[in-house]
Amino acid sequence: MRALVLLAALVAAAAGTETFVGHQVLRIVPTNDEELQMVQELQELEDLQLDFWLAPRSPGHPVDVRVPFPSLQPLKAHLEANGISYSIMIEDVQTLVDDEQMEMLRSHRRLPFSTATFDYTSYHSLDEIYAFMDLLVAENPNLVSKLEIGQSTENRPIYVLKFSKGGTNRPAIWIDTGIHSREWVTQASGVWFAKKIVLDHENDEGLASILDKMDIFLEIVTNPDGFAFTQAQNRLWRKTRSKQSGSRCVGVDPNRNWDAGFGGSGASKNPCSETYHGPYANSEPEVKAIVDFVKNHGNIKAFISIHSYSQLLLYPYGYTRTPVPHQKELHEISEKAVAALSSLYGTKYKYGSIITTIYQASGGTIDWTYNEGIKYSFTFELRDTGRYGFLLPAKFIVPTAEETWLALKVIMEHARDHPY
């Protein structure tokens, strides 16, 4: 009893704090009645401000108690002096509280209830986007389905939405966004495109007639590991998150990892570089998943990979100056698509082949898809031209998506009207 009074006295100066900084949760397992009684008596000492999460019951049953910082040392000393063993379950309660707060704030934007109430004017987390996909499918089961085409390095599922009015293996259009994770306006636009297709698939003549003949595949988060990393750790992360042997650096540029001029000029062999091509073509599961899908499908007629920023519409090649055989046609389509895009808000785009318009880049997506026989292969670089760059304010998501959609329709309609 005296020991307890002494203990209480030691803690008498405990200042009440609002937070849980330094608080620990201890687990005590009384092994006999004597120890049990000692632990039960602790409950009487108000000065210690002990908070029992699991109250003393009987010998052998764990007792969990949150201990405020000022009481820690005296309590531990007391337990040790009496030979009562304990373990530290939670080192710092405040850390857990903070983590949870952040989690709540993130999901305080909460998993959406319907695609009608989804906020297209803000950026969303991976979970929110995946939830959106499921909602879209549930709301439109006759038009939309979700396919898992593979798994990322960190075992995240890679999903593609399929928009189809029927048929079997119809000629198809592929659109992907978010292959470079920091290009946030692209994933956000992908979400908007998905909803737009659903909204317009019956009443918009152009889109309705496209879907009468063709399917649309839309991969919104092409690099989910990178995307998660941009939210949790580094907003400006570009690459995948695969570990590279022999290097402390992580990740491969998924737009240098395709089997077209792989490893040539226009990519880096340094794992620490933002344009590292990877150990070999298709080493990245995110890339391999698409390669496998495209080959297995066998009937994709247009392939559009979306990036930001720079406001450009590009066609192959990036790895060589040799023009593609269909250069003239692709250039004409680009001119039309850019005019359509501009017509909405006056946004100015340049267009041309990758190598002449932006820079030499080897192992790029649309160089591979073009060489696979997908004639209408294009890459977009969306808004802006550098004022905000990757950090494009959310208020520009919808205008960007709206104008880009007009350009996409030009490409899709051309593919519809020029079967091959």
Place this chain on the structure above:
Amino acid sequence: DIGDVGRKYHLELVLEDVLDKDGTVNCTAEVLYHLGNKNTAPDVHFTIEGELKNTDEADNVFYNRIQSLEKELVAENIPDNHGNVSPEMEPIHLLAWAASGYVIWQNSTENTKFQLAQIKHVKQVKRSDEHLEFDYMILLHEMVSQEIIPWQMRVLWHPQHGVQVTQDSRQPKH
């Protein structure tokens, strides 16, 4: 191409005020990239047709606001992850743009294209004279390599004396 000297570009451009899209001004410039020594900044000569907008009022408002702060200004992540810049931080953002222009010029070659990506951190430095001084840690995005390069710079500013970068240094990546 100029013999053993380098390569000169003659440019005709239109300058657009980011704060006022209708405010455009024609400009001609000559840029000479030196052969060989890549550590020298390109030579730039330019002429602006007409006048740039007068910004005295906004400059003075900003200047007085900073001078009247009780503690030295400190801020980070401008814009934030979602592209937001608070109104109070907008001048700090614009100042970084101007100053980074100098750093970019000093470090440009024919194979680089830099943009200011973000202000990671900015701290006001107390001064005994009338200038404002800020220590910035910025991130530059280099388009060709796609690298994000941290760069530290000391910036001096005064409404009548304009912007000066007194010291700058490229930082290691991690």
